[in-house]
Amino acid sequence: MSFANDSVKISILTCSAGQEVYSVFGHSAIRVIDKEKNIDKVYNFGMFDFNTPNFEYKYLKGKLEYYVGIQETQDFIKNYTDENRVVSEQTLNLTSQQKLNLVNKLQFLYRPENRYYLYSFLNKNCSTEIGDLLIQIGINFQNSELTESNRDLINSYLFEMPWLKLGINLVLGKSLDENSTRKQSMFLPDYLQKEIGTSELNGEKLVKYEQTLNSIESNSPYHVQKIFSPILIFSLLTLLFLFWFPTTVKIITSFSIGITGLLILGLWLFSGHEEVKSNLNIIWCNPLYLLYIPLLIKNKTNKILSLTLMGTLGISLLIWIFKVQNFDLSILPILTILGILNFKEMKDVRFPTWTELKIKNRINT
Secondary structure (H helix, E strand, C coil), X not given: CCXXXXXXXXXXXXXXXXXXXXXXXXXXXXXXXXXXXXXXXXXXEEECCCCCCCHHHHHHHCCXXXXXXXXXXXXXXXXXXXXXXCEEEEEECCXXXXXXXXXXXXXXXXXXXXXXXXXXXXXXXXXXXXXXXXXXXXXXXXXXXXXXXXXXXXXXXXXXXXHHHHHHHHHCCHHHHCEEEXXXXXXXXXXXXXXXXXXXXXXXXXXXXXXXXXXXXXXXXXXXXXXXXHHHHHHHHHHXXXXXXXXXXXXXXXHHHHHHHHHHHHHHHHCCCHHHCCCCHHHHCCHHHHHHHHHHHCCCCCHHHHHHHHHHHHHHHHHHHCCCCCCCCCHXXXXXXXXXXXXXXXXXXXXXXXXXXXHHHHHHC
């Protein structure tokens, strides 16, 4: 296959964030135009099938297959315009040979036997696939260390969605708290766009020109989430539970924390996603809280259990303070609620006095 350099245009498309969970970080794709052959198509690495059997299980397990799809550019832009998402284009300043190499790689990856791949949030997604292809045709991206961690980069997209932010930070492990690099940051479409915009090739700027391919109305659909944020809701519950914490509510609290802890532990042990391993949320969000349930039902206490769980809260605070792993700010009132629960359950604990210890020691001797 060959073509004239001026007949083919290759560009990177970057789509702004959407309202669905899978779209909040944006999207990247490659556009290929061949004027001589009247071709204008988009290679889309972010395709998946919601109807895949056991979709949620496969996603959590790290076994969900994504695939490379091809769309007409007009349809691609319309889809994102309908979702009220901006589509930006960076036309690349490539040589004829580099264009040929890139198109051949795209066609190779689109073959049925090659188009499917196992998704990884940090290492194999729509943006990383494009970044890897550009590296393969000779583009060198800077890899200097950033002051932000990958968790910081992720959280910067979630301030308008605090409940989702809490959920994501609950399942991400401590590996996300290491400082990111410019190359690593390209797992996010906006950062891929930024690095492409500042890169050079053959002594010239990599981007020939940039443009926006559609127009949308600005909106902010997340105001309800911001008003009823988890930190507000849990803070109000903390105040309530200081004075009113009936057994039924204690059971619900213990069950919720224990089940969430089992989920965190299950992801750590069995998921193929490296991002959810070594997750120290498991220390405060502990499955041991499930042991409270039969005790509460029988109106009994277990002092060792209460003291152990109170200790896990202290350990978690130290982990947070010394930045071994950063937790979501919303867990502060949750830790307080758990502290109240543990304190109320060990309220009958009475430590022996010094005199009692001496008497006991004399009896034993």
